[in-house]
Amino acid sequence: MNDMNLQQLVERLSQDHFNKPFFDEAIFNSRLRTTGGRYLPSERRIEINPKYFVELGEKELIGIIKHELCHYHLHIEGKGYRHGDLEFKALLQQTGSPRHCQMLPSARKSFYLYNCLQCGQLYKRKKRINIERYRCSRCKGRIDYANL
Structure with missing residues (x-):
């Protein structure tokens, strides 16, 4: 999947789940490390971590996009678009968007x-x-690898 396919997917999900068009830019950003995606309000752009698509598939990617679209549409409407805002939490629930992405x-x-x-x-x-050097802190017995 490339940036053009991502843009089309975001536009389609925006129309299907929010009944609103997505006019701005959605791109992959491989520099993202600890998050699945982010919405930049100053640039009105959605950035998605491509590793999530590669490792977890399209279902997880769609969840991340829906989450970021919640930020996007609330920001455009001038409502509370941050994670702690009640309007954001309500829109997440309405659209079936995940609060957090998987690890x-x-x-x-x-x-x-x-x-x-x-x-x-x-x-x-x-x-x-x-294991030859260290002993149990409780009884000073020998330590070995656990067989689970």
């Missing part, structure tokens, strides 16, 4: 799970530890 599978952090061989205490760590 990207590529952004999920993996972790290591260890357990004590004597008392069974579990330890969850982001970094690997040397």
Whole structure:
């Protein structure tokens, strides 16, 4: 999907779910890291993170677009378009738009799970530890990788 296809999809979703036309620009922005999309009120432009389409598919992309269209249409009408505003929350519910997008599978952090061989205490760590060097903080028993 390219920017032209995205523009057509945004225009179609705006007409279908909001019964209002979308006159401005919608583009992919690959520099977005922590969000699925954003609406820039000063430029009246919607930017979408392309990773969400690649990793989670069209259904998630449509949800993100509908969310950003809620910001867009409320801003144009001069109503409360920010996340905390009641009008924004009401429009999200009316259109079936998600409040937040899912976490990207590529952004999920993996972790290591260890357990004590004597008392069974579990330890969850982001970094690997040397099991020969460290002991259980509860009973001073040996630690090993957890088999879950």
